[in-house]
Amino acid sequence: MSDEKIETTSKDDAETEETRPSRRSFLKGTGAAIGGGAVIATGMIGCGDETTAGGPAETTGAAGGGGGGEAAGGGGGHAASSVAPGELDAYYGFWSGGQSGEVRVMGVPSMRELKRIPVFNRDAATGWGATNWSKDLLKGRASGDTHHVHLSYTDGTYDGRYAFVNDKASARLARIRLDTFECDAIVDIPNSFGTHGIFPQRNATGLVFCNSEFRSPLPGTNADPQDPSTYSALHSAIDGESMEVKWQVMVEGNMDLCASDYEGKYSFACSYNLEGGVTLPEMMANDQDCLYVFNTEAINAAIAAGDGTMTLGESQVPVIDARGDDGPFVLRIPIPKSPHGVNISPDGKYAMCSGKLSPTVSVVQIDKIAAAFAGDIEPRACVVAEPEVGLGPLHTAFDGRGNAYTSIFIDSVVTKWNIDKAIEAFGGAEGVDPIVQKIDVHYQIGHINASMSETKDCDGKWLVALCKFSKDRFLPVGLLHPENDQLIDISGEEMVLVHDGPTFSEPHDAVIVTKDKINAVAIDTRDHPRYELFNRWAEEDGIDLQVDNRVVRRGDNEVRVYITSQAPDFKLTEFNVKQGDEVTIILSNTDNVEDLSHGFCVTNHDVNFLVNAQGTESHTFTADKAGMFWYYCPWFCHALHLEMRGRMFVEAR
Amino acid sequence: MSDEKIETTSKDDAETEETRPSRRSFLKGTGAAIGGGAVIATGMIGCGDETTAGGPAETTGAAGGGGGGEAAGGGGGHAASSVAPGELDAYYGFWSGGQSGEVRVMGVPSMRELKRIPVFNRDAATGWGATNWSKDLLKGRASGDTHHVHLSYTDGTYDGRYAFVNDKASARLARIRLDTFECDAIVDIPNSFGTHGIFPQRNATGLVFCNSEFRSPLPGTNADPQDPSTYSALHSAIDGESMEVKWQVMVEGNMDLCASDYEGKYSFACSYNLEGGVTLPEMMANDQDCLYVFNTEAINAAIAAGDGTMTLGESQVPVIDARGDDGPFVLRIPIPKSPHGVNISPDGKYAMCSGKLSPTVSVVQIDKIAAAFAGDIEPRACVVAEPEVGLGPLHTAFDGRGNAYTSIFIDSVVTKWNIDKAIEAFGGAEGVDPIVQKIDVHYQIGHINASMSETKDCDGKWLVALCKFSKDRFLPVGLLHPENDQLIDISGEEMVLVHDGPTFSEPHDAVIVTKDKINAVAIDTRDHPRYELFNRWAEEDGIDLQVDNRVVRRGDNEVRVYITSQAPDFKLTEFNVKQGDEVTIILSNTDNVEDLSHGFCVTNHDVNFLVNAQGTESHTFTADKAGMFWYYCPWFCHALHLEMRGRMFVEAR
Ligand SMILES: [Cu+2]
């Protein structure tokens, strides 16, 4: 690797991808080990094996695809994605923030990060996780592992109300309001471990389905922690309005990605480990796993009737035990080895399942599923195509013109293929090749998505390739490199790479949404659930939050300090407390100008939070040091923002 | 405001800045209130006052400046700043992260965020603030307010060794290594409140000067917390190698921005509140404040001799009391009302001080300072120019061709002016106008910087305008808007705006550095200070960190779990502890491939941290729940990353 490193950091700016073949063959070569069959080499990514034997057919890049978008734009390197100063992007992108625990809002096609929304993380800028309400919401936790972000739907397309995002680490689902762009709810999913794939219903804001990836010994199932054959996993349904867990269905296998159909009939889960293994070789023992199909209507009816449901441990959520054979609730459609992604075509007809250890995509025809549930056909008969798309296919996006775009991890390409042709070929048609084009991506692509791809309004304009390794694509920045979110123009016949976008670790998935679907507000609507807390306090203390500036002592060592702010002043510029007091600052920002935010920072007390225009926030801390301490507004709210401060006097006790 | 809002969200993408005059006049009008004189209106930014009377002269944009860089590039909207896929930026940008507590690494001119470096914040992705060493470093604190980031120097230019950044909230200075891009030290500055401006010496990696902005009642000074006239403030010098506080100089006034000269003789601090006021009207009572000049050589000599130094409270740092009149250590150069920024021209000749409540920049000729210290000239005689540049001038950058670029907050412009002409005009030359050009920025610019502007290698290529309000420049994203970091091409005769860059709150300052100054490493060098801790543990337990996988029980309820990882496997796939155990995971990543990072996430335990290639990290948590819990690698390290996991069995106690 040291040679590799030196080459990387010393290469000329103008050098293009085409002149650096060694990196591609380096990746291809290691990929070949997988394609060969049973033996899974460790160190698959860049183990230093420079062999090129047995690699896949050379991929074909679009004209100009590897070296920039010049062919498409005729101007600069990413002319096709350029958004001039003062102009607006045409799309919002909602990016999961991976291990950062946040959600990101991007502008597409400029690929500029417009906002970070703290969710499962602590954010020092806004005070998320430190302010009273958010602290309660997070229950003291400071980390999360967000994978999938999806917006709420009505009638098959985004309704602009909510975004939902999972936390795999602590089995939670969070909701973000798409007017204020704030998180307003987080729910713990009981007895779920490794909540991974999620998807909302697409017919209306109804249920959000969540898959638990890690089979575990569940309470109430007589499971033996030492015996993995007794483990099971839960497919959970959460009401998107109330954010309550409505029901769970127990199955024997692990569940990975999730999808819902367009009609509200089914939800889907890929299972990559039907073997029930707990070690890597065990998990890959068999050549076939399955796509679970959950029959929403049948489950809802059984739950409503209370028939045959159980509860697990301390949870009161009704659970249906559907382990084992197919029945009215769950169907198992056989899919080649270790499927990972499942995506529904925008016409609602097909579910695309990619087997990461099989070079194929299995196309499941959704309108055949009813017959399989009824026992009229074999489950496998729902599979109507299985094109070979490359080594390590993961996820599939769509253009609304009959083409599918599958991310190929090991080959580091995106494969564009035609759905109808794939079905014809599977049906036996001679000489029909569904593969339209393969384009190099840089490198090791995970998720992929296209503009409006997961709605009936799929428009085939932009595709984003979320690459896990950027290697030599950006200036070196030490140990941890950025990912590379590449933007590809799919509006024409050929895919054209137009932009390399570095991102902090590690967005797993993204959706791209036309801007007219979102109606943001800029002034606090004061209907965020935290206002229940503040209004209760204000009533207890006889305070008008927007007007009063007062210190209210409650009991021996509890103090509430109500302050209002208007640029460039706090209306309370000094207050007294006693050493050891538990001090709660309740700050109301009375400015009525969009983005005129204030904050409250107490020097040397680790207190810092944000209050947006017309909003209120609160933070509790202990005044443990006697003396005088400045507090200040850390936001550049005014030319005199440096002067916006006051003094807290802490009397020694 | 609601009308404003509707207009913002419904306007057409293609609409340009020129067609929206109402917003500019809206800002100009409120600015006029300041320009008028003594009365400082509240709600200066967008209070809704639509008056246009009394505004400043209309600013002149470059050709194409307002509407994009088309004139400059001939292609797309920001052709001049475009960096094609696979090509590298020519410059690193180091951005302070404001209230986010982090530092950001940007690519310039693409304005892409290449990395976030957690410093004073908790970062869920890397585990910064949760892992053992970083937790100790932060002493439990989770927030910070970073303002100024500066790199270490040798011989007047960047030496690529360190970046330094302040925390205004808790009076700290942090250091980042520029090989691994990791924070390796944070020091508390004793008796300092609101540590704001910082600047390293430019002749060699020596002292880093830090200004405390908030005058406070300091221990050992007989100060009365109730009597602000007894407050004082400290100018501190920290050794850039050892990160020890070497000395502090006490002055009567507050200190704002900081700078050092090029020869190692002086450091500078602007004071905007010589009045010693504690409320806004008190702080603005006088028409004149000062630039403090600290005589480094004289101070070093006195400190070395121990002459007349004192200590304050529990701190052992030697302090020189230089309150009151000028003496051998401190000189006070009178500057009009409330100066904020101080910047040194790259030829080392001039210090530019901008009075935010005066429309001027005061140019201090540095080689006159020795005479003023000697009493041969009045301090004010060091001022050799004072051009009028606009309303609310804050900071100044340079192009190395004799021009200065001052950020003008209230006018929302950047003013380019010629230094020699300003001196000629101040000297009485008739008809000499130093103003070269004014360009609109959007909106309310704070800091400004140009490529290599703070070094002798100043190259006059790119200028960044860190605007505090973006208003209508990006898609609306709810309550908190992004800032707008605008990139301006200054390589030609005229400034040309080429890129609008949204940023998360709130980078205060930035430096732009040619890429050849930085030599990043990609594989952990294992000389980060945390290895002292890990090596000690390993020795105590007889462990080879890179080889051994073992559970070591220490005493009744302390357990160290040593694990190695190599994609796609943990080499310990199960371990046993007892309920209530304090469990320390010590994970060593044995992969030797750049960016092949692994992590360790324990489900439902809020444990998540990152280990880069060849590195080791640790995290301690309490195993408070009995049962089996999966741990997994949350990084996409391999096609089989989902299978990279193990089981922690917690035996009930
Ligand atoms: Cu403020």
Ligand SMILES: [Cu+2]
């Ligand atoms: Cu891993």
